[in-house]
Amino acid sequence: MKDILRMENINKIYPNGVIANNNVNFSLREGEIHALVGENGAGKSTLMKILFGIEKPTDGKIFYQDEELTIDSPLDAIKYGFGMVHQHFMLVESMSVAENIVLGSEPGSSWNLDSSIQEAQAKEIIDKYHFQINVKEKISDLSIGLRQKVEILKALFKGAKILILDEPTAVLTPQETVELFEQLRILKAQGHTIIFISHKLTEIKEICDRITIMRDATNVGVYDVESVTKEEISDLMVGKSMDWNIHKTPAISGDTLLEVKDLTVLNEANIPTLKHVSFKLHRSTILGVVGIEGNGQKELVDSITGLTKADSGEILFKNELINSMSVNDIRSLGLAHIPGDRMERGIAADSSIEENMFATYTNDNKLVNKNFLKTKEINKWSNNLISEFHVKASSSNVPIKMLSGGNIQKVIVAREFTSNCDCIIANQPTRGIDIGAAKFIHKKLVELRDKNAAVLLLSADLSEIKSLSDSLLVIYNGQFVAYFEDASKVSEEELGKYMLGIEKQTELEIKRCER
DSSP: OOEEEEEEEEEEEOTTSOEEEEEEEEEEETTOEEEEEEOTTSSHHHHHHHHTTSSOOSEEEEEETTEEEOOOSHHHHHHHTEEEEOSSOOOOTTSBHHHHHTTTSOSEETTEEOHHHHHHHHHHHHHHTTOOOOTTSBGGGSOHHHHHHHHHHHHHHTTOSEEEEESTTTTOOHHHHHHHHHHHHHHHHTTOEEEEEOSOHHHHHHHOSEEEEEETTEEEEEEEGGGSOHHHHHHHHHTSOOOOSOOOOOOOOOSEEEEEEEEEEEOTTSOEEEEEEEEEEETTOEEEEEOOTTSSHHHHHHHHHTSSOOSEEEEEETTEEOTTOOHHHHHHTTEEEEOSOIIIIIOOTTSBHHHHHHTTOTTOTTTEETTEEOHHHHHHHHHHHHHHTTOOOSOTTSBGGGSOHHHHHHHHHHHHHTSOOSEEEEESTTTTOOHHHHHHHHHHHHHHHHTTOEEEEEOSOHHHHHHHOSEEEEEETTEEEEEESSGGGSOHHHHHHHHTTSOOOOHHHHGGGGO
16 A cells, blocks of 8 residues: 655754654555554654654655655644644633634634634534534533543644544543544544554554554564564564563551541632542552542642642641641651652753752752762762663753653652652653553562552553552542452453442442551
8 A cells, every 4th residue: 555654764863962863764554543652762752743843853854645745833734634632632721622623713803703603613523523522511621531532623623634643542541542442443434544652552452553663763663563462562662572561469568657537628619629538558558549630639649748738637647647748848757759740740841860860869968968969979879870760861961851751750750769768659650651661660669569668559541550559449520439459350441430430339348448
């Protein structure tokens, strides 16, 4: 079958000398779903940013339907029929579905927009592609799965024939993923071509036709998905054969380390977003909390770590009430935190890798002497962490914002895992990172558990949270709706029903998490 799009000999070299793409070739066939995979830092995101006009290549050529293109901006990419759905949605929450879909192409004058025409145009594109969504609904009232559909519809409304989907199932339930795949198959049948960027190899095997694998800024192969196993894909991504299973012995629960009692958090409108939540976290255990994003997880984590104050209830760490303590005081007790939003909460983007690692070690006598920094020791220490945690960087002095998302996450993990903590709150610790980096983080979490620490794990990845957690809580609408003492004995489909609020355990069953 003839290629509809070709990217030939693409090179991207940044001013600091980092080679993001090294003579990369990439092609698409019309009407296929094509997976693009690779470790964080492999160059896949840069390649797609070049295709969508966000980045400009150092050199190389792009051909679409045998015509060479010059793509200087996303507007050029949209003009040629390319659309991109980013991992972090670009929607205006206060506006309706219709308003978001036609945003930038609104009918009527700029001062007198015709809402009825907007809604009619939005409904036309929704009906054409068999999406089920109300054009009048506000984005703020939609589930994550429906918001993603709006993003896809935005691109289709602008005429996209080639869709780039970046980690499209990262925060979806199994049921929402099934719905998304049905929509993608419809798009494929109608002649659209889809680039599917994902680290979830099971999903790639289910939905994709071909796969391009990248490693170290180069293309290492293009395969028919049916012809390669998940293990072979993983090994090609990292360049060697690896054991991808999570190995952990049964938990031997220790003393209670963290106890949350009847915790309630109100939002700015005085509406509870976390409602009378209680649980105990014991040493030598991993307790998972799973739910669709926006159901109270952020409020729970922020309250425990001191980032916000709960409106009522108690938080006890090592039998000490920490509700009113500062973040620094809570950390000094031995509580570490991997935040869910690494860019907003996890790093200072303009500071170096070393400065970000050192940020929570300013009272460490090994690195500070009477308020003076031991610069040689700090540099040696940070470089040792870069090596131990496999951070891909030329120097510890590189601004952290220059790293890929997965390598930024490794810096945060290195800082938090080496803080001699007794308990770590790990919020989405592997979101948007490659399978090799995720495997490394999984191993470190299990090691912490086995060293008598406690882990509170929050994740939208059901496979991850089932494999890592000893016991598991499901949160929906600010409340716990299910508790499983043995996380391995619940299916992903069953978890999805609780996450969507379709099912709920009895109060007595849920209260077992308070023992």
